[in-house]
Amino acid sequence: MTPEITAKPIDSEEELSRRSFFAKLGLGSLGIAAAGTVMFYYRYLSPNVLFEASPVVNVGKAENYPVNSVTLDATSGIYLIHAAEGFFSLNAVCTHLGCLTAWKPEEGTIACPCHGSRFSREGQKLAGPAPKPLPWLKTWMSDEGNLMVDRSVTIPSRQFLRV
């Protein structure tokens, strides 16, 4: 019985020849090696340690900020605003293409010098190409009595910090 089965002709559509099996094996390994190489260089080009400023900013004592004041910290790119309702912090980086905005006290608006976007004191978009309002940032009082802002954490708007 067994010799009959082995004597059956090889179905060329289903069975791989030795040559094409090794060719496929070789091409497949090359493909895996190429994908590995791409990953290798992608990981090399992404730095694991960044020498950038900490997202948590200590802006000091609340007494330094009188009511209805808007203070820009240009190095960290945030506004600390003391409104009648309480303190809040805005990201000062324009949502359009990343320029640093400026507070215009004579108009009571935040303006971007690059492409003319304008925002209200509470971050709402008034004009210009900016696609989104300026985000509100997490603001709290530290145990030492300093106002702290975390630039990496956005919060829903109109959450004032009362001191």
Next chain:
Amino acid sequence: MPSGFTTFVEGLGRTRVWRSIFRSGAGQSTLHRSLAIQQSVFLHLFPTKVRKRMIAVGATWYLGILTLGTFLLLVITGILLMLYYHPSVPQAYADIKDLKYVVSSGLFLRNLHRWSAHAMVFLAFAHMFRVFYRGAYRPPREFNWVVGVILLLVTLLLSYTGYLLPWDQLAFWAITVGSNISAAVPVVGDKFHFLLLGGNQVNANALLRFYVLHCAILPLTAVLFLVVHLWRIRKDGGLYVRKSEPKDVEEPQAGVMAKEKQ
């Protein structure tokens, strides 16, 4: 009557050293002159023979070779500027100031680099307009048009990466805005932005990466495609001159079209 100089040159052409470098010899026959082009690694990119009307000013206005000229000027002045410029945050801006006010001839070389860069972008565009309105992009030259578009992109990227290197306010905000535009690419935009800057902000890593792109990667890419671009002129039948084109490639005239329809 041959002068002393001519005799000297002819004698030089017969020396063993000369013949070992230039195999074609010093003869003046058409064959000798063809071989002189064909057997030189630099000149063999070009055709051994060209029609006079192909190299007339009116055929091309020499816009392509002028673009190449500004590129060579940029390579030379760029290498000289690299001898005084450190791509680091504390030094970059001060080095540019030094090049302007302290280094002898530094102001001239820096300005030559800057003006050549502007001229190269202008000439590349002028060259492309000329090729486009002449119809010189059409078959068999369509692939060389594609190579030209790649060269235009490399030129613009060279211009953009060089803009950051003075490390002044203009440079900083221009690269902030430009790199944020790249972040708008769907799916991979943010990752690309991070890789381009080597971080989230335009900072020391970004300055170094733009320096490497500007001084090594992009110029090498430009030279690579430039070689193909020049070689392809010969392979595609020389510079485009309408009179020397085969009849079937010519665009049909408006009058001819009207006649055929009748």
